[in-house]
Amino acid sequence: MFEKLVCRLSEWIKKEEGLFDPAAYGLRNVVTKGKVLLKDYTRAPNEEHVFSGGEIVGNLLEEFGISAAFVFDDGAVADKEVVGHVKGNSYNLLICERTSLNVLSLMSATATRTRRLVNIIKSSAYDTRLAATRKTVPLFGDLQKLAVLHGGGDTHRLNLSETAMIKDNHKKLYGSISIAVTEVRKTLPFTKKIEVEVESEEELKEALGCGADVVMLDNFSAEEARRLAKLAKSARVGILVEVSGGVDEQNIIDYLCDEVDVVSVGKLTSEVEYVDYSLEIE
Secondary structure (H helix, E strand, O other), rough: OOOHHHHHHHHHHHHHHOOOOOOOOHOOOEEEEEEEEEEEOOOOOOOOOOOOOOOHHHHHHHHHEEEEEEEOOOOOEOOOOOOEEEEHHHHHHHHHHHHHHHHHHHHHHHHHHHHHHHHHHOOOOOOOEEEOOOOOOOOOOOHHHHHHHHOOOEEEOOOOEEEEEOOOHHHHHHHHHHHHHHHHHHHHOOOEEEEEEOOOOHHHHHHHOOOOOEEEEEEOOOOHHHHHHHHHHHOOOOOOOEEEEOOOOOOOHOOOOOOOEEEOOOOOHHHOOOOEEEEEEE
């Protein structure tokens, strides 16, 4: 799986290598074994470190003739320092080292943060889904979306074509929400949804009136978001309500109610809490 991702990462390693790596050139005929270590596997009480990126890194290393066996599956809680073992050509292992560790770091950090918020939602009485946004690191967004999935979250749309999302600049350029929805419907396949970002009660009512499938309540206070979510559900059966903007670990519980279907959090992918992985040659 994930051949395109692995191919992009492989090309990145080859670009970094250049013609050859002089620091590792003398080891090109040496076979070695190593351990992948998670330095901060002991976290604060009641926190879980979620392992993510093993499948991607395993497939990537295989492209360079290196075998990898990870102790944890993607999405599992990593509670040991040694998370994997690798074996192969020393030169190839060294040129792949940093990119592979960076992938594990980025994805595990994203999955861990996602799991933290998912657990907060699970502690409530609501079935609200936690979703990512498009605030991802350029070129690495697919990795982050996979990590959100490993953390128990929802990936949201994976690209622009999956859902037509009408945001503030669309509204300005089309002239209104109603015109935007009408024009978008002309080219949108019947299998796709239209989501409208709303910033006031008036915009919400307009979006509900012109047939939006999903409304995003953007940058409202928790109290106002809950009120408008109730209004939306009472006005339209089947409407999906997403809340976004300014939501984090400290206040997410305040936004939850029966009428909020999804809470999306940009910080899942826009702010990375570095996870320290290293490779130790045996």
